[in-house]
Amino acid sequence: xxxxxxxxxxxxxxxxxxxxxxxxxxxxxxxxxxxxxxxxxxxxxxxxxxxxxxxxxxxxxxxxxxxxxxxxxxxxxxxxxxxxxxxxxxxxxxxxxxxxxxxxxxxxxxxxxxxxxxxxxxxxxxxxxxxxxxxxxxxxxxxxxxxxxxxxxxxxxxxxxxxxxxxxxxxxxxxxxxxxxxxxxxxxxxxxxxxxxxxxxxxxxxxxxxxxxxxxxxxxxxxxxxxxxxxxxxxxxxxxxxxxxxxxxxxxxxxxxxxxxxxxxxxxxxxxxxxxxxxxxxxxxxxxxxxxxxxxxxxxxxxxxxxxxxxxxxxxxxxxxxxxxxxxxxxxxxxxxxxxxxxxxxxxxxxxxxxxxxxxxxxxxxxxxxxxxxxxxxxxxxxxxxxxxxxxxxxxxxxxxxxxxxxxx
Amino acid sequence: xxxxxxxxxxxxxxxxxxxxxxxxxxxxxxxxxxxxxxxxxxxxxxxxxxxxxxxxxxxxxxxxxxxxxxxxxxxxxxxxxxxxxxxxxxxxxxxxxxxxxxxxxxxxxxxxxxxxxxxxxxxxxxxxxxxxxxxxxxxxxxxxxxxxxxxxxxxxxxxxxxxxxxxxxxxxxxxxxxxxxxxxxxxxxxxxxxxxxxxxxxxxxxxxxxxxxxxxxxxxxxxxxxxxxxxxxxxxxxxxxxxxxxxxxxxxxxxxxxxxxxxxxxxxxxxxxxxxxxxxxxxxxxxxxxxxxxxxxxxxxxxxxxxxxxxxxxxxxxxxxxxxxxxxxxxx
Numbered sequence: 001x002x003x004x005x006x007x008x009x010x011x012x013x014x015x016x017x018x019x020x021x022x023x024x025x026x027x028x029x030x031x032x033x034x035x036x037x038x039x040x041x042x043x044x045x046x047x048x049x050x051x052x053x054x055x056x057x058x059x060x061x062x063x064x065x066x067x068x069x070x071x072x073x074x075x076x077x078x079x080x081x082x083x084x085x086x087x088x089x090x091x092x093x094x095x096x097x098x099x100x101x102x103x104x105x106x107x108x109x110x111x112x113x114x115x116x117x118x119x120x121x122x123x124x125x126x127x128x129x130x131x132x133x134x135x136x137x138x139x140x141x142x143x144x145x146x147x148x149x150x151x152x153x154x155x156x157x158x159x160x161x162x163x164x165x166x167x168x169x170x171x172x173x174x175x176x177x178x179x180x181x182x183x184x185x186x187x188x189x190x191x192x193x194x195x196x197x198x199x200x201x202x203x204x205x206x207x208x209x210x211x212x213x214x215x216x217x218x219x220x221x222x223x224x225x226x227x228x229x230x231x232x233x234x235x236x237x238x239x240x241x242x243x244x245x246x247x248x249x250x251x252x253x254x255x256x257x258x259x260x261x262x263x264x265x266x267x268x269x270x271x272x273x274x275x276x277x278x279x280x281x282x283x284x285x286x287x288x289x290x291x292x293x294x295x296x297x298x299x300x301x302x303x304x305x306x307x308x309x310x311x312x313x314x315x316x317x318x319x320x321x322x323x324x325x326x327x328x329x330x331x332x333x334x335x336x337x338x339x340x341x342x343x344x345x346x347x348x349x350x351x352x353x354x355x356x357x358x359x360x361x362x363x364x365x366x367x368x369x370x371x372x373x374x375x376x377x378x379x380x381x382x383x384x385x386x387x388x389x390x391x392x393x394x395x396x397x398x399x400x401x402x403x404x405x406x407x408x409x
Numbered sequence: 410x411x412x413x414x415x416x417x418x419x420x421x422x423x424x425x426x427x428x429x430x431x432x433x434x435x436x437x438x439x440x441x442x443x444x445x446x447x448x449x450x451x452x453x454x455x456x457x458x459x460x461x462x463x464x465x466x467x468x469x470x471x472x473x474x475x476x477x478x479x480x481x482x483x484x485x486x487x488x489x490x491x492x493x494x495x496x497x498x499x500x501x502x503x504x505x506x507x508x509x510x511x512x513x514x515x516x517x518x519x520x521x522x523x524x525x526x527x528x529x530x531x532x533x534x535x536x537x538x539x540x541x542x543x544x545x546x547x548x549x550x551x552x553x554x555x556x557x558x559x560x561x562x563x564x565x566x567x568x569x570x571x572x573x574x575x576x577x578x579x580x581x582x583x584x585x586x587x588x589x590x591x592x593x594x595x596x597x598x599x600x601x602x603x604x605x606x607x608x609x610x611x612x613x614x615x616x617x618x619x620x621x622x623x624x625x626x627x628x629x630x631x632x633x634x635x636x637x638x639x640x641x642x643x644x645x646x647x648x649x650x651x652x653x654x655x656x657x658x659x660x661x662x663x664x665x666x667x668x669x670x671x672x673x674x675x676x677x678x679x680x681x682x683x684x685x686x687x688x689x690x691x692x693x694x695x696x697x698x699x700x701x702x703x704x705x706x707x708x709x710x711x712x713x714x715x716x717x718x719x720x721x722x723x724x725x726x727x728x729x730x731x732x733x734x735x736x737x738x739x740x741x
Binding site: 007010011014018021022024025109110113279368369370371372373375376377379380391392395396399 | 422425426429430433436437439440442490493494497501621708709710711713714716717718720721722
């Protein structure tokens with residue numbers, strides 16, 4: 001075993017321990033109503049949005065002698081899926097480390113650890129445990145692994161379709177990583193494989209777009225007829241037999257616009273988001289600096305174009321940020337996107353990214369006082385929640401909305 | 410570089426470090442402050458008023474920063490980096506502890522305030538006689554200070570006495586001991602000697618926590634074992650006193666079942682010891698930490714993890730009843 005392999009092995013042991021400690025520390029033993037209500041949707045009600053998970057749960061219920069159509073059943077499925085997420089994430093990390101050049105292994109390990117600080121606790125808190133995002137993230141990571149290994153790449157099309165059937169939010173929050181990877185391959189890869197990637201990109205893009213448009217505009221024809229049934233099922237799946245998420249049912253079954261119904265949460269977002277940007281500015285600066293230098297220092301036109309697309313790729317989340325309220329999930333998606341993209345570029349052996357990562361780490365080593373806090377500081381924000389970005393932001397929100405007027409009075 | 414008052418050498422990096430630390434402290438306050446003041450036994454009712462508690466917690470942070478500034482300013486260039494890491498490690502415990510609802514407003518915060526002031530005076534070698542006064546006030550407010558901060562101050566005065574071979578430190582130490590005993594007795598006769606125990610962590614949780622924190626025991630052994638190599642007998646005793654000085658507080662809270670405090674005092678005591686020894690430019694502490702640094706670099710792929718790891722548990726985990734490890738392992 002070489003020195004490098006030994007270091008990687010030690011690193012994965014450390015990461016494994018960290019993952020276990022995160023589970024012990026952040027797992028809340030609770031699934032909120034939004035994550036149980038979604039399992040009340042199934043294709044029995046028609047070809048509706050987010051119907052696959054509920055249908056799959058019903059199939060499991062028939063196949064196995066266990067009551068999957070219950071709160072505990074959803075809990076069991078969520079546990080299995082969360083463990084799968086950890087496994088896939090580790091496979092992704094191992095793939096990136098295996099594929100990138102040895103001289104940046106230490107830097108890649110630092111990036112991986114930093115990403116893990118946010119990724120490990122994300123789907124363990126009550127708000128996000130069992131959320132459909134975890135399924136989407138598993139699918140997109142798996143797709144990226146397939147593209148990185150250049151094996152069974154056509155699988156990404158059915159995988160993307162499955163992701164869309166699970167949650168149409170895949171279009172905004174997760175697929176961007178896969179699409180920019182394919183675009184990078186088209187713009188920078190060899191001539192021979194270009195056509196394949198163009199076809200893959202086109203088919204994937206067309207499939208997810210068509211499904212998204214269908215679910216958004218044409219999948220609620222018999223909403224009113226099945227409303228009562230869905231509510232009854234949702235209640236039976238909740239922790240106390242009474243809770244269900246009305247906004248979710250109104251949106252996905254009745255096709256109602258819930259923007260104004262969620263106005264209070266938009267207010268939370270308006271207050272928390274600017275504070276988050278300020279508090280997160282050291283990381284935003286570093287990521288911005290990285291991508292700016294990456295684009296600026298590249299001479300080749302095609303590659304420059306690919307870098308610009310990667311840098312702007314997180315923009316797909318903007319519509320979600322305007323229309324919806326779960327900023328905690330969106331901020332995590334943005335953060336995951338940018339760090340995962342750097343890791344993917346390293347795994348692809350991209351020279352520009354390799355140089356920039358080295359430069360960034362050199363900068364951090366030279367600014368030692370900053371680098372100590374960068375890891376420590378991240379722990380204050382985790383876990384990201386749903387409409388509250390994180391606990392620290394919620395505290396600021398409370399200070400502004402609750403405590404200040406109270407004190408003034 | 411600027412030579413400030415009391416002979417502290419503050420470089421540009423030091424100032425930047427302290428500014429970042431202050432920013433981090435403010436965020437810690439917003440993250441961990443629960444806006445709740447529970448009842449804690451107090452010698453004087455005024456010490457339990459919300460305004461007073463906010464004031465003294467703020468004062469505690471100020472003194473903590475003064476202590477850090479003294480430590481950073483006292484070490485020489487080569488050891489600055491080590492000192493930064495130690496300060497951050499100390500902050501992991503000292504920043505959130507007295508903000509969490511169960512410990513916000515406990516008399517410990519007063520004791521820590523006076524202890525840190527005393528330690529600063531001992532390091533700066535200015536007005537050391539005041540330490541005995543601080544000890545007296547502390548013991549009157551928080552009688553259990555005698556077993557925690559009181560021990561820390563006495564062992565450092567003993568260490569100074571051994572190192573400098575001056576009788577002055579022996580006298581101050583003796584005076585401090587008498588002052589603490591008087592303060593303790595006054596509390597006893599006033600009937601305010603009740604011990605503040607917060608049972609927030611069960612024994613099972615504590616055992617699991619000890620297991621999870623056990624690598625730090627290994628690190629402590631690696632660091633402290635070189636203290637006893639090639640030193641005169643007198644210094645060996647001084648180091649031994651420093652090491653055993655943490656036992657009374659830890660044992661006291663462990664026996665009474667306040668395991669959150671136990672964990673806090675184990676780490677806070679020994680990290681403050683290392684910080685103080687480094688600030689006093691103790692050669693053995695410098696060597697011990699360098700050896701430890703070498704071992705960490707050898708075994709831990711991301712060395713910063715060693716510093717931030719306990720932050721996972723402070724304080725939500727050790728104090729938050731709904732997030733205890735036992736619920737995860739054994740179910741609710």
